[in-house]
Amino acid sequence: MADRIKITDPEKLALLYERFRDVCLVEKEVWKEIFMPRDVSQGPVRTNIQDRYEVDIDDPAVEETLEANIPRGAAALGAAIQEYRAHIAFFKRV
Numbered sequence: 001m002a003d004r005i006k007i008t009d010p011e012k013l014a015l016l017y018e019r020f021r022d023v024c025l026v027e028k029e030v031w032k033e034i035f036m037p038r039d040v041s042q043g044p045v046r047t048n049i050q051d052r053y054e055v056d057i058d059d060p061a062v063e064e065t066l067e068a069n070i071p072r073g074a075a076a077l078g079a080a081i082q083e084y085r086a087h088i089a090f091f092k093r094v
Helices: 010-027 060-072 074-083
Strands: 004-006 033-037 050-057 088-093
Touching: 010 033, 010 060, 010 074, 010 088, 050 060, 060 074
Parallel strands: none
Antiparallel strands: 004 088, 033 050, 050 088
């Protein structure tokens, strides 16, 4: 298994929650893996290089609730993600 780093930075987490919501809405199901453009502090950004994040949801009931909110749209799913964010963790694969 690849090494993983748990994401704890509040700004990065906000972006990951938003990306997680968007991916779930597009795919119409809860995804356990998402991709984000790689952070580059200097120089040009290559948009074809992305970081992979694993999504861990520690309670099956939370996952079911998120799944149930997908058909209700972005606002409902976003609210559910915020409500249960303590049960959703992101890990960057290195």
